[in-house]
Amino acid sequence: MASSTFPLVFIVRRQDPKHLVPSKPTPHELKQLSDIDDQEGLRFQVPGIMFYKNNPSMEGKDPASVISEALAKALVFYYPFAGRLVEGPNRKLSVDCTAEGVLFIEADANVELDRLGDTVGPGCPYLNELLYDVPGSDGILGCPLLLIQVTRFSCGGFTFAIRLNHTMSDSSGFIQFLNTIAEFAQQPQTKITPSVPPIWQRHLLSARQPPSITCPHYEYGQALAGAATTTATANGTTTIDRSFFFGPKEIRAIRNHLPHHHYSTTATTFELLTACIWQCRTRALCLAPDETVRLSFTVNGRGNKHGLNLPPGYYGNVFTYPAVMAKAGLLSMLPLGYALELVKKAKAQVSEEYFRSVADLMVIQGRPSHTLEANKDYIISDNTRAGFDKLDFGWGKPVYGGIARAISLISFYVPFRDIRGGEDGIVLPICLPESVMDRFEQELKKMTQEPVEHPPNHKPISMHQKCSQSIS
Numbered sequence: 001m002a003s004s005t006f007p008l009v010f011i012v013r014r015q016d017p018k019h020l021v022p023s024k025p026t027p028h029e030l031k032q033l034s035d036i037d038d039q040e041g042l043r044f045q046v047p048g049i050m051f052y053k054n055n056p057s058m059e060g061k062d063p064a065s066v067i068s069e070a071l072a073k074a075l076v077f078y079y080p081f082a083g084r085l086v087e088g089p090n091r092k093l094s095v096d097c098t099a100e101g102v103l104f105i106e107a108d109a110n111v112e113l114d115r116l117g118d119t120v121g122p123g124c125p126y127l128n129e130l131l132y133d134v135p136g137s138d139g140i141l142g143c144p145l146l147l148i149q150v151t152r153f154s155c156g157g158f159t160f161a162i163r164l165n166h167t168m169s170d171s172s173g174f175i176q177f178l179n180t181i182a183e184f185a186q187q188p189q190t191k192i193t194p195s196v197p198p199i200w201q202r203h204l205l206s207a208r209q210p211p212s213i214t215c216p217h218y219e220y221g222q223a224l225a226g227a228a229t230t231t232a233t234a235n236g237t238t239t240i241d242r243s244f245f246f247g248p249k250e251i252r253a254i255r256n257h258l259p260h261h262h263y264s265t266t267a268t269t270f271e272l273l274t275a276c277i278w279q280c281r282t283r284a285l286c287l288a289p290d291e292t293v294r295l296s297f298t299v300n301g302r303g304n305k306h307g308l309n310l311p312p313g314y315y316g317n318v319f320t321y322p323a324v325m326a327k328a329g330l331l332s333m334l335p336l337g338y339a340l341e342l343v344k345k346a347k348a349q350v351s352e353e354y355f356r357s358v359a360d361l362m363v364i365q366g367r368p369s370h371t372l373e374a375n376k377d378y379i380i381s382d383n384t385r386a387g388f389d390k391l392d393f394g395w396g397k398p399v400y401g402g403i404a405r406a407i408s409l410i411s412f413y414v415p416f417r418d419i420r421g422g423e424d425g426i427v428l429p430i431c432l433p434e435s436v437m438d439r440f441e442q443e444l445k446k447m448t449q450e451p452v453e454h455p456p457n458h459k460p461i462s463m464h465q466k467c468s469q470s471i472s
Contacts, residue, residue, distance in 0.1 A: 011110040012129040012151060017137075019101035019144070023072040026079035030086075032094045033167055034205035035359035037317045040369035042166045043140045045147075047131055047405065050391055050398035051120050053113060054156030058395050063158045064106040064150040067393055070184035071104070071148070073191075078177050078198050078315075081168065084142050091367050093167060095145075102146035103137055113157035113399075121400045122414060122429040123241045131161035131404065140165065160393070161404070166317075171386035172302055173315030178391055185393040199313035211360030214353055219296045219323035220361060220368045237433040241406055242441070245418055246273060247425035250448040257336045257447060267340060269426075271347065273413070274380055275339035276447050277428065282331045284432070284440035285375050289329025295343070296321040296370060297380045299350040307352035320358050321370060321379065322346045336447070372409050379410040384426055389415050406431040 402414035416427035
């Protein structure tokens with residue numbers, strides 16, 4: 001997409017938000033979430049956005065009307081989304097299926113979609129206009145579980161932006177619901193039921209009786225030990241968002257930083273990229289060498305790999321966050337293979353028993369949050385296979401579809417096509433203090449270029465020297 005040489009005056013005119021309810025009567029009942037859903041660490045809102053170009057074959061059709069009608073039909077089958085969360089004993093969450101509806105906003109932008117240029121994607125600077133935060137709607141209890149805004153552009157393109165209460169679904173479960181909306185949108189006259197019937201059955205991932213914590217769960221541990229302050233950041237520092245693209249060239253360059261025995265083994269792109277990002281982020285933070293840093297990342301429990309045996313159509317959360325810890329000095333100074341082995345080891349520990357142990361821990365320990373300490377903790381979630389980039393309401397696949405931005409200490413891998421080179425790859429939005437972001441970008445550039453061959457007696461520069469040089 002071409003960017004204008006003039007500053008973009010971007011104005012969105014929104015209609016009043018409305019509550020969109022199921023198109024037919026639905027059961028009024030109380031449905032408990034699972035103990036994998038019901039974690040303090042999932043009690044937040046996740047924003048997503050899809051950008052669609054004009055499609056001449058859809059001439060005369062209004063995307064807001066098409067989608068709202070399809071959404072009302074989909075809510076007949078996914079009626080818990082039209083309810084509200086309530087809290088019971090031991091902070092247990094349930095959905096009160098009241099059919100109060102989801103929030104829906106219809107809007108119009110004053111420009112053509114192409115005018116957004118390369119800002120189309122995660123971290124779009126116009127997100128607050130394209131997904132309006134309706135006052136009082138962003139709570140967890142007693143609030144709408146979905147907020148949707150469809151914004152039409154003057155060219156006939158549009159955006160579909162959505163905010164989800166994460167306790168309800170993970171990316172795989174949520175895309176199942178969105179695909180049902182898409183089916184009704186594409187076949188408004190003939191589609192009667194979803195191709196994949198939704199399955200609730202959240203008891204399948206609830207705690208055992210009696211509950212028992214059988215695995216180590218460092219992601220729910222205490223605050224990390226180490227020096228009281230860091231050289232890079234301080235409380236109250238303003239953070240910025242930036243996104244980084246990894247295509248085949250970048251992935252190949254990162255892999256070339258590994259010893260030959262690592263290069264020729266089966267380290268996945270996820271493992272490789274996660275190790276690289278964690279190492280570069282730690283270097284950029286300039287922490288004291290003895291401080292402990294922690295990385296958590298999502299492991300999907302769907303399919304047969306982990307033995308959970310969930311039925312097709314289950315749309316709850318089916319992932320866990322194994323954690324790995326290291327001293328900042330070691331992680332920063334040692335080669336990439338060190339970080340990679342830590343990531344692979346943490347990933348390999350996840351099993352059916354690990355999931356059961358997490359569910360039991362929630363009940364025994366009162367649903368603790370993931371322990372997150374600014375700078376020292378970091379979470380990466382893999383959304384590359386979720387399918388947001390394939391969601392088709394009749395206008396074709398989106399130019400971009402996925403998570404809208406990084407959320408504090410959480411980053412997301414999202415599939416992305418680089419419009420400049422036409423390459424398919426992965427984009428990572430990340431949130432860091434500005435000075436740290438600049439160092440992170442420099443560290444990442446080193447990793448995405450061919451490695452420099454050092455003589456055997458080469459001694460790497462210390463992190464304190466590195467940080468003082470970058471600041472001076």
